[in-house]
Amino acid sequence: MQRAPLLCWILVLFLGSCLPDGTASTSARSRVMRLRGGGNSEDRSRRGLLSTAEIKAAERASIAKPAVINDEESGKMPRQTRAITVPPYRFPLLKRMWEDYARPIVQHLKLQIRLNLKRRVVEIRTCDFTTDASALTRAAEYTQAFMTGFSLQDATAMLRLDGLYMESFEITDIKRLKGDHLSRAIGRIAGTGGKTKELIEKSTRTRVVVADKKVHVMGSVDSIQHAKNVISDLVLGRPTARANKKLSAIATRYKREL
Secondary structure, X not given: OOHHHHHHHHHHHHHHHHOOHHHHHHHHHHHHXXXXXXXXXXXXXXXXXXXXHHHHHHHHHHOOOOOOOOHHHHOOOOOOEEEEEOOOOOHHHHHHOHHHHHHHHHHOOOOEEEEEOOOOEEEEEOOOOOOOOOHHHHHHHHHHHHHHOOOHHHHHHHHHOOOOEEEEEEHHHHOOOOOHHHHHHHHHHHOHHHHHHHHHHHHHOOEEEEXXXXXXXXXXXXXXXXXXXXXXXXXXXXXXXXXXXXXXXXXXXXXXXX
16 A cells, blocks of 8 residues: 555656656646645646535635615615613503504504513614604604603694694702702692692693603693793792783683684
């Protein structure tokens, strides 16, 4: 078995001596490389000695790759996602009313929605059926209004009507209050049995939610400003009769406009 390489070398040298000098060296070198399995790719490609891996690589390179088309070039909307945190006190209500809450987002806005139980967030994203560019923003505002404390009917109005907004502020932004003084200010806004808050909502045509020291107001731009002025008077300790007089004037103005 050890004499086989030696006999090959002798055969190569004998054949090389029988050929001219230029071809002898070239043919001998090619034979040696062929026996060793060496040589660069150019030499092997000229002699049809490409390896199997190189042939497969050449075949893969010759296959036309599909062109990558962006969403903008294809005319489709880019995929966007929005996540809204669910407060702990609204989570049980959201689970009970999930079908009623998600129906406008899926059917009217053509969005995809899911409730992430692990992160306690509502995830909304666009899909191939989404046609309105502002659908994701409207769905986020609708969800934020419901999570803030507004009823589902009031939150749905933000989807049906244009010009409805929600603004939030803290009572301490109007006046720095602590302890019992803060509690009295909250009580003045709500009124006995919630009558003052209802009067503010009817006169200014808004919806008001008081959650601890935060106040959330939903309505048009002018209506929100009127409600904020009345609430500021109550927080600053001004007489309730003055606030009621201002509310009656606002209600009369709205009736004249209609």
